[in-house]
Amino acid sequence: MAVIEVQNLIKAFKGDQVVKGLNFTLEKGKCVALLGPNGAGKTTTLRMLSGLLKPTDGSIHFEGATKGEDIRQYIGYLPQYPIFHPWMTGKEFLVYVGQLAHLSKKDAIEKADQLLEKVAIFEARNQRIGKYSGGMKQRLGIAQAMIHSPQLLMLDEPVSSLDPLGRREVLTLMEELKQQTTILFSTHILGDAEEISDDLLVMHHGEIVEAGSIESLRHKHQTAKFELAFQGDTTTYQERLKQLECIQETFLEKGEIHVIVEDIETARREILKEAIATDWPLVKFELSRTTLEDLFMKVVKN
Amino acid sequence: MQWITIFKKEILEDWRNYKWIWVPLVFIVICIMDPISTYYLPQILESVGGMPEGTVLEPPEVVPSQAIMMSLTELSMLGVLVIVAISMSVIAGERKSGVAELILVKPVSYFTYISAKWAEKLLLVFTSYLIGMLASWYYVDLLFGQITAGQFFSLFFFYLIWLIFVISLTIFYNTIVKVPGLVLTLTVVTIMAMSAINQIFSYRMPWFPNSISGHITKMLMENSVPNALWGAVSITIILSVGLLIASNFILKTKEMAD
Known part of the structure; x- marks a missing residue:
């Protein structure tokens, strides 16, 4: 079953097409890597799917959403460089965004604690985010994306900026999250895509040039x-x-x-x-x- | 309730960056500065010296209503500037830094986002303005003579409408540009332009928002609320609401990432 169906998705900035008519569907429960070199249009695509950018043309259909419904409630999104309120503590931030995603305060606190544990920053939950390291921020970013148990989790270059240790931790975490939700993540590092994804969408110059499971692509090429x-x-x-x-x-x-x-x-x-x-x-x-x-x-x- | 969540978060933010402490203090200074220095002008001049021998210094003839209006005059300059400065990054800052990218992918309506922030800044300004004016009232009463509670609170609430307009205008520019400094500049320039228009056309437009303080002076002298003041206040409220609604539409057309 498809979670999201994208048809002829186009984004142009000042007449310059950055994303040139994407068509793809994401199957429920799959972990899909959006792979491509820098400047391929990966971030723009994810931002359109998350509603941060408005598509110039094309449609994004979310399974189960009625027409005109706010699909943001079904989506968890981690930007490439997540920025938080540095004056908040990790836990405060999670509870805050949890409540913004329609959780009750009690549920938000409970879920925040669970996620803090899961992303291994529970110890630092009452520290101000301003003091967090890059890896901790990335993990907090994943936690905030998961706070409302979204049906689709989108991560923009979740491991690219991390050191080898942090990278390993986040990959392990994603491996775990795969069991719970559909994941779409972008990367320009093939090894990461190969390691945890089931399917690949290879993007280049704003187009999807290859799509399929890793095995089938290997076979094909x-x-x-x-x-x-x-x-x-x-x-x-x-x-x-x-x-x-x-x-x-x-x-x-x-x-x-x-x-x-x-x-x-x-x-x-x-x-x-x-x-x-x-x-x-x-x-x-x-x-x-x-x-x-x-x-x-x-x-x-x- | 998302609105309350954002409202509370804003209060916490302004608490952690000490706005809840320094803004009221600054408002107290702004409000009492002029009445007090006017009263003590002779003493100040005397201690500074330089006056010819035999000069008789007498306190200027200031009636209580004039004294308290001095607070409003200062507020309309410095106070407005402080209000714009504390509100200039309320949305623009979040968009510029990128926090908005995390917040606005959550299912929050833009109007909730805007109005909760507006309301929190209004609460901060209201509190500071109230404390500042109460201090002014105290000193005016002590040094110049009586201002009745009725006079004080009608002055307080009518001028508050103008301050609400200033906040709404700042929020409005917050949704248009995402550089806080530019929000400040645009807001101040707009208010200055409005003030110039008001001075030129005041006879034809007695209901213009900038004429509120002029009408308040008249109100204190005549001890009744001039019709024009009701008109100006109504127009100002309508404009403020209009600005908030426009902000919502403008923010909707903006992309939350570049």
Whole structure:
């Protein structure tokens, strides 16, 4: 079931289209990464979904919301650089925004305590936010986004600005939150997307260039490629490989021959047959899978 | 209730940044400054010296109603400036810093957001103004003569309407620009322009908001409320409400992030 359905979403600033007609749906319970290089339009997209920016065109439909209803109650949002009232304590802020999200004071206090515990800043709950470290603010930011148990949690670059320790903590936290709600988070770091998301939306120049589950994208973009390394002069073997019928293309990289083939099974048989027949001094024979990194680079470069 | 939540948060904020302490103190100083210094002018001149031998210094002839009007004159300059200064970042500041990005993605209506902030600033100004004017009343009564409670409170409430207008105007500019300094400038320039218009056209527009204090002077002298004062007060209230409604519409058209 879809939580949110986006159709032809466009945002233009002074005639300049930053987001150029997005179409996608988010499935309930999924953790989706909005992946793209800086300037791809990720933040603008999230801000439109959260209601902070008005779309120039297109529609955002929230499942279960009637037309014209305030969809902000269903959404939790963490901006890239969350700013709080520095004079408030962490707990005061959570109770404040909890009440703004229609919780009673009692419920807001209860929920604030739970979340403070969960994001591991319970000890610092009565300290002024002005004294919090970057990682603590980020975690408080996640807590404030979760305070009203939203159906969709949107996080804008939740880990990009954190040190490795803070990054690990927030990723673990997101792993946990995945069980409770649908998450859409943006990142320009592929590793983060790969680690916790089920689905990817790859954005570039304001458009979604790839979408799907991580597995399906890997599969789709996998090229059949072998990497071979030899003892002695490698180039002579490249010539001989080129003569094999099953091989499309070869190139040398770092002293290894990369062989692009049509069909993995046939190519493996053919190459190995040839290798045994003419006694090649092979030191490496490897079927390489394209990583998502390759995919990301490929998609972004095109 | 979201309105109460924001209202209370504003009170707490102004408490933590000491506005609830210094604004009333500043208002006391503004209100009593002129009546007291006028009364003690001869002594002050004497102690400063430089007057020719034999000069007889007599306190200027000031009646109590003139003395208390001095407080209003100061309020309409310094007081207004203080009011604009404490309200200039109430919404603009939150938008500029980015807190608004967290607050306004919560299901809060913009009118709740605006009106709760407006009401809290009104409460702060009302309290400070009341304390300041009570102090002024005390000194005027002591030094110049009697001001009746009836005179005092009618003066107090009619002039309060003008101060409400100042707050509403500041809130209005808060929704238009998000640089607090610019809010201050725009508000002060608007009030100065209105005051100039008032001086030029006062005969044709007796109901103009800036004419309220002039009408109050008349009211104290004649001991009855001039019709024009009712008119000016009504217009000022209508304008204030209009500004708040306009603020709501303007904020709705604004994007809460760039």
